[in-house]
Amino acid sequence: MYTLHTMPSTAGMAPHILLREIGAEHELVFLERAKEEHKSAEYLALNPNGRVPTLVDGDLVVYESAAICLHLCDRHPQAGLAPAVGTQERARFYQWMAWLTNTIQPDMLVYFYPERYVPAAACADLKTVAEGRLHLQFQIADATLADRPYLLGETYSAADAYLFMLARWSRNMTLKARDLPNLGHFLERVYARPAVRAAFVAEGLEAPYF
Numbered sequence: 001m002y003t004l005h006t007m008p009s010t011a012g013m014a015p016h017i018l019l020r021e022i023g024a025e026h027e028l029v030f031l032e033r034a035k036e037e038h039k040s041a042e043y044l045a046l047n048p049n050g051r052v053p054t055l056v057d058g059d060l061v062v063y064e065s066a067a068i069c070l071h072l073c074d075r076h077p078q079a080g081l082a083p084a085v086g087t088q089e090r091a092r093f094y095q096w097m098a099w100l101t102n103t104i105q106p107d108m109l110v111y112f113y114p115e116r117y118v119p120a121a122a123c124a125d126l127k128t129v130a131e132g133r134l135h136l137q138f139q140i141a142d143a144t145l146a147d148r149p150y151l152l153g154e155t156y157s158a159a160d161a162y163l164f165m166l167a168r169w170s171r172n173m174t175l176k177a178r179d180l181p182n183l184g185h186f187l188e189r190v191y192a193r194p195a196v197r198a199a200f201v202a203e204g205l206e207a208p209y210f
């Protein structure tokens with residue numbers, strides 16, 4: 001039995017989707033941002049970063065969304081959410097997971113929390129810069145998806161759930177991931193998955209979904 005500490009529409013979405021793809025028994029603990037529950041002493045004892053998500057798996061506590069995804073892939077190899085260890089496909093899977101969490105996600109943090117990086121007067125400009133950088137990155141994903149339904153080819157993997165999560169964060173930007181043709185179709189394809197729809201219902205999300 002897993003417990004995922006999260007908030008709706010956050011970095012907890014990819015692990016949440018994977019729990020449902022796997023069919024793993026799990027409990028969702030939704031922290032209230034307005035009450036700063038993610039900064040409470042109780043939560044900081046689980047995740048000293050004061051951020052979501054955090055997964056509790058028995059006596060194991062793991063934070064960092066990508067790490068949780070990789071752990072779930074390893075614990076449930078039969079779910080086929082990652083290629084076999086040691087294969088070329090696995091190397092490609094690592095490449096995309098690292099790229100997503102290490103390239104796109106940091107610029108998302110700049111876009112959503114500019115005040116943590118620069119004085120208030122510079123925030124609007126920084127958001128514009130971050131949005132432009134994000135769009136260049138989404139163009140790389142779009143080009144990759146030109147000849148394949150998923151990042152790794154024909155087979156859906158945890159990297160696709162991660163890309164879906166990050167791409168939907170652009171839904172209220174001027175430069176939207178969904179406006180890129182291949183990425184737009186990819187988002188529709190992933191959103192059509194029953195596990196993804198169920199995660200959206202459980203998180204209480206409303207349109208636009210991506």
Ligand SMILES: N[C@@H](CCC(=O)N[C@@H](CS)C(=O)NCC(=O)O)C(=O)O
Pocket residue numbers: 009010011012038050051052053063064065066109
């Ligand atoms: N690198 C972390 C980032 C987590 C993160 O920034 N989560 C956001 C929500 S998407 C959060 O908890 N924000 C609250 C805050 O920073 O105060 C991960 O991937 O888990």
